[in-house]
Amino acid sequence: MMAYRVLFVCLGNICRSPMAEAVFRDRIRAAGLANQVEVSSAGTGDWHVGRPPHEGTRKLLDRHGISYEGMRASQLKREDGEAYDLIVAMDSRNEEDIRSMIGPGAKAEVIRFLTLAPELGLEDVPDPYYTGNFDEVYEMVRAGCDRLVGRIEAKGSNRD
Template sequence: MIRVLFVCLGNICRSPMAEAVMRDMVKKEHLEDKIEVDSAATSSWHIGEPPHRGTQDKLREYGISTIDMQGRQLQKSDFEKFAYIIGMDESNIRNIRTILGNPNSPKIFRFLDLTAHRKDVPDPYYTGDFQETYELVQEGCRALLAKIKQELL
């Protein structure tokens, strides 16, 4: 089982969007028995809360479910559990490394570094642009799934 953890600041916008999109892709590829997906926050601000309304609305627009998703905080034990710990921006990466105490692990990387963009995923909590975030998350998830499928061969 390959486990993937998406991480952002609050775990209500970007990382749950990536979790839901990746789960949807994994399901469509019939890989649920090989790939597990989760998300978490570097902060404790939204623990137990559902994804942001904008995230829910955008995902619903594309037929992607957020049922039973709720915010949680990154835990030190996540380092052992997950093969990939993916931050949405450079600030997330710094915080992940601090929380996990493993600053140089190759399993920790910035999401869009798998794409031609190689930039941060903008936070729609501040930008209000959930469509831009969705498009970047789609692209990042496609690249990550392709990478994981190569490992599974």
């Protein structure tokens, strides 16, 4: 079976999307889906390419015992629209940028992250690079990633 490929995307790929990548990878492993799901992250901009996650993201993930080993910022490429099954935008501006970068007709489904957690009543995950509130973002990311794991488990059971 081909792995289901998920890509989280924010602006610079050092705060929100690598946090979501690390948390989702941790949740996927805990759910026993590590062999069925591949996860990565990217930014719409290229300012931080090659750099590790932001110190605030690293400290938060360390506190929660979640690995970010080997993670480095990368930039979204047009080909990602065909390489991934699901591209998850951290905010509405990222979603617009993703859609224009991958072009119409790309294979990947593009969604905004917080559509996974509508009970939060928010559309966009705030950028802690500007707000400094990494804990708030973690709570949103945790909620959305848990829902996404459930969505993938449901899809898997529908394939049987």
